[in-house]
Amino acid sequence: MTSKPANLTRIQSERRDEILSSALEIFSKNGYKGASINKIAQAANMSTPRLLYHFSDKEKLYSDLLSSTLSLWIDPLEFIGQTDDAVEEICNYVRRKIEMSRDYPRESRLFASEILIGIERADDSLFDPLHQIFRDKIELIQRWSNEGKIAPVDPYHLIYSIWATTQHYADFDVQIRTLSPQKMENLFDDAEAFLIPMYTKLLTPSR
Amino acid sequence: MTSKPANLTRIQSERRDEILSSALEIFSKNGYKGASINKIAQAANMSTPRLLYHFSDKEKLYSDLLSSTLSLWIDPLEFIGQTDDAVEEICNYVRRKIEMSRDYPRESRLFASEILIGIERADDSLFDPLHQIFRDKIELIQRWSNEGKIAPVDPYHLIYSIWATTQHYADFDVQIRTLSPQKMENLFDDAEAFLIPMYTKLLTPSR
Amino acid sequence: MTSKPANLTRIQSERRDEILSSALEIFSKNGYKGASINKIAQAANMSTPRLLYHFSDKEKLYSDLLSSTLSLWIDPLEFIGQTDDAVEEICNYVRRKIEMSRDYPRESRLFASEILIGIERADDSLFDPLHQIFRDKIELIQRWSNEGKIAPVDPYHLIYSIWATTQHYADFDVQIRTLSPQKMENLFDDAEAFLIPMYTKLLTPSR
């Protein structure tokens, strides 16, 4: 999965974490090309060669960072389907995704810029785990739809729309800050107050 | 404004167009930092200094490209409110935005990466025209909501969600191509078939 | 002497003068390398190719400018020796050189930077006319010295010192402005009030 070496001393893995934390900051703000490993090393309080001792090169650092963040995308998906209340299950997924945009905006932007701009990668299996679970849940939602537990919807576009609407608050944060009236502290509550009814109306089966 | 100079010779405006077209290709694919004016010049079949003869520097080229593309964002918004059928008006806006994602995906990605990563710009007024119209339409939708022509919704989050769901198909195209089943040629039709009912349900006032 | 073409239309020589005037401004402020013919053309309100039509290249413009300015150095020298009052003659030369620093500081700086930095020139006969007169006056002063009309001095170092002290006010103007007390409007009068007594004391033969 993630290519983290198996056997690391405690110090080594502490260093790795410090570097990944700085890398997240710098990469998410500047994109892959706009970030220099120098700036990352500085932010992590170490010399560039020392950083490169832990991550052989820039691309390795970047993709290790991506895989270490991948679970943030996978975990909320995984929870779907714990109960039998299909509409509520999906609404809860929406809620979790909104929380993620609020609590992990840098991670969201990192992924967004990777998908948007992307670097050519030798091994593009990075997202495989996400895709596997995605397909599982597509199937689940399709089943719900077939069984009438939710109104009939295309499960693909349902998930795309959830991703789009929730991640938008992290990824396009700059624009939203400019456009929204002052009440930024309630932004995510307001987003939820908008989205949950929308998906409830969409998904509640008509009797 | 940084808009196109008024008086251009024939060659100037031909060259400008060639360059802007290559710049769109390269910038939208690689982001500002990842794109070199070198690559852009190559794509436009000219030497770098020749490119710089027409656009004084990289940032100017980039922001001229952005402003020349801005109307793609403004125009569909502007149309909202031609008729009195509020729900239909908003659905038509959704349709137009889907068309744009289909027909101008590079422009969409260009804007997305500008908002996501953004460069520090001396003159911040680039998006002013868009913001002005945004506020007008927010007001209009609020009025519709107050008058009961649409169900009560937060107009800000309504527009954010429309932007998010429609632009998603252009901006995260790479991901969607990987995840979606083969039927890519119908992608945008399917998107519309999903989104229009969603917004119709959301906005139709309950009697 | 100066390589000014012999037969010029009135318009041509007007253009030449405009260019030379701008060139003086730009070259004296920025030095040869720091000045671009573009800036000069702009200052002269014309396109670069038009400028290059009148002066085949940058070096030609520069050396034509130098030669057209050369008489400012030659003329004051030439006057030495009109009367028989040797001390007064030299003091008048000092006065004229002070006036030149006051009235033609840009020309002075142009020459200073040419001598200080200098560009490799194919033909370095530019200063020949000046040198010829210099030698004449050296001889004259030597004669005055021998004849006891002035106190015995090395004529070379006498002229060097006059050049140094008088041109200093133009060439090192920036430093002098920083160091001198407010009374800048009297600077050249004060300079004269200092230098004339100095040279008078130096040159007046002791009886």
Added chain:
Amino acid sequence: MTSKPANLTRIQSERRDEILSSALEIFSKNGYKGASINKIAQAANMSTPRLLYHFSDKEKLYSDLLSSTLSLWIDPLEFIGQTDDAVEEICNYVRRKIEMSRDYPRESRLFASEILIGIERADDSLFDPLHQIFRDKIELIQRWSNEGKIAPVDPYHLIYSIWATTQHYADFDVQIRTLSPQKMENLFDDAEAFLIPMYTKLLTPSR
């Protein structure tokens, strides 16, 4: 101040010295604009990026060079006033300044071109230490003048004239080499033989 950083490794300070030495050679010969860090790097037997590893950019190299040379201007001034023999004190200053023109002509030309052409500098305080001492000595000379220890002179113009006459031999060296008769090896002795009597006559109080 922009003075030399305190803690340098052995290699750093060796390299700095090599670079500064080449930079002095190239800058003093060509001026700031005419000198390329390329040429300087070549003269110091290294690649341009290697040079830039030690001096972050061209301007930094240039101003570090200027400040490292500043003491050559300050030191001789500082000595004025050790003894009570005012005339002799000033004559000794003249002698020291002549020596400097003989022994450090490149440094002299570097300063001259900085004052003559000058680059716009963010931090203008480079010459502050020199100016401070200048003012002290102006005061001292004024006192001497008031007390009758030297003939009454304007102390500003006295120092300007000393700077002018002595530095002239370094700064306008090219011209002097062309004009002077062969005896260049005695140039500085002759200069002293000229200047010392001049200032002695000027400054010795009349009884």
Added chain:
DNA sequence: TATGAATGAGTTTTCATTCAT
């Protein structure tokens, strides 16, 4: 290990000059 030092390729930009119209 870890850092100072260095490298080489690449990027943006400037500029004198030429060419076509």
Added chain:
DNA sequence: CATGAATGAAAACTCATTCAT
């Protein structure tokens, strides 16, 4: 005559990466 257009060389810097100690 005059200008818009283009060129090629060089300049200043950046950056991922490697090397030596």
